[in-house]
Amino acid sequence: MISKLDLYKVFHVVGKSESFSKAAKELYMTQSAVSQAMMQLERELDTRLFNRTSRGVNLTNEGSLLFEYAHSAINLIDAGEEKMIEFKRLATGELKIGVGDTISKYFLLPYLETFHNKFPNIKLKIVNGTTDELIAVLKSGKVDIVICNFPIDDPTLELRPCFEIQDIFVYGDKYKELLSKRLRIEELVNLPLIFLEPKSNSRKYVEDYLLSKGIRISPEFELGSHDLLLEFAKINLGIACVTKEFSQEYLTTGELYEVQLTEEVPKREVGICFLKRVPLSSASSKFVELIEAVTCD
Structure with a gap:
């Protein structure tokens, strides 16, 4: 049986x-099928919509009134379908990304530039926060994807690792003599330490590793950003736990030095995550493909 929407589509074409x-x-139907469809609609509405003559049909007063509403509705549906096609072609739309400040600065920016140059009509919205905050925002639907520090233990999320990172400890000139030889990590924690604040996923990872060795830490400073860790270590306020890949400028210029440990903190990963139950938008899929094409080569 023909659907109510199809009946109105036929009615709209006949009315025009x-x-x-x-x-x-126009509809690739038989004339009989069109006639039967209009009789069905008239029966359902209990109203005559057309005056039938030997030259064709014309709308009754009731039919003319209904035609105006049908015309508007069909045009809106057509416009909606066109918009869907534009979204698929990435001619319009929005990409909402959740990412931490440090990953945004040291990893994400080149990909944002490339994506924007390729799809300039896609609006980009960036939401910053810790990993836990970003996962909550992702689950609320306020962002499409999150780029953050792994590990994450959440069965509702699809996880796509991108690259490995290494947690290290760095120091300034004041500690050069003291830290000129390799240290056991047990010795390092007796020095003044600078860590990210406890809610940070990076802090949790290193702290959990130390706890597995029976080592508890009590940092002198707990800071809200990776850049501050580097700056505090640079002015000799303590030994900072940082990400090596995001500290290369300081290490290369000799502003900071890496503590040589007898046993390194195990590497971890930065990656993309999104909800398993929600299909990615065309823009999100293209952005994930862009990153994976480079990081997964």
Whole structure:
């Protein structure tokens, strides 16, 4: 049986053409099927919609009123379908990304630039926060994807690792003599330490590793950003736990030095995550493909 929406689509075409035969040709239907569809609609509405003549059909007063509403509705549906096509072609839309400040600065920016140059009509919205905060935002639907520090233990999320990172400890000139030889990590924690604040996923990872060795830490400073860790270590306020890949400028220029440990903190990963139950938008899929094309080569 023909659906109610299809009935109105047929009605709209018949109303425009004022002919069952012309409507049938446009809709790739038989004239009989068009006539039966209009009789069905008239029965359902209990209203005569067309005056039937030997030259064709024309709308009754009731039919003219209904045609105006049907015309608006069909045009809105057509516009909606066109918009869906634009979204698929990435001619319009929005990409909402959750990411931490440090990953945004040291990893994400080149990909944002490339994506924007390729798809300039896609609006980019960036939400910053810790890993836990970003996962909560992702689950609320306020972002499409999150780029953050792994590990994450959440069965509702699809996890796509991108690259490995190494947690290290760094120091300034004041500690050069003291830290000129390799240290056991047990010795290091007796020095003044600078860590990220406890809610940070990076802090939790290193702290959990130390706890597995029976080592508890009590940092002198707990800071809200990776850049501050580097700056505090640079002015000799203590030994900072940082990400090596995001500290290369300081290490290369000799502003900071890496503590040589007898046993390194195990590497971890930065990656992309999104909800398993929610299909990615075209823009999100393209962005994930862009990153994976480089990081997964």
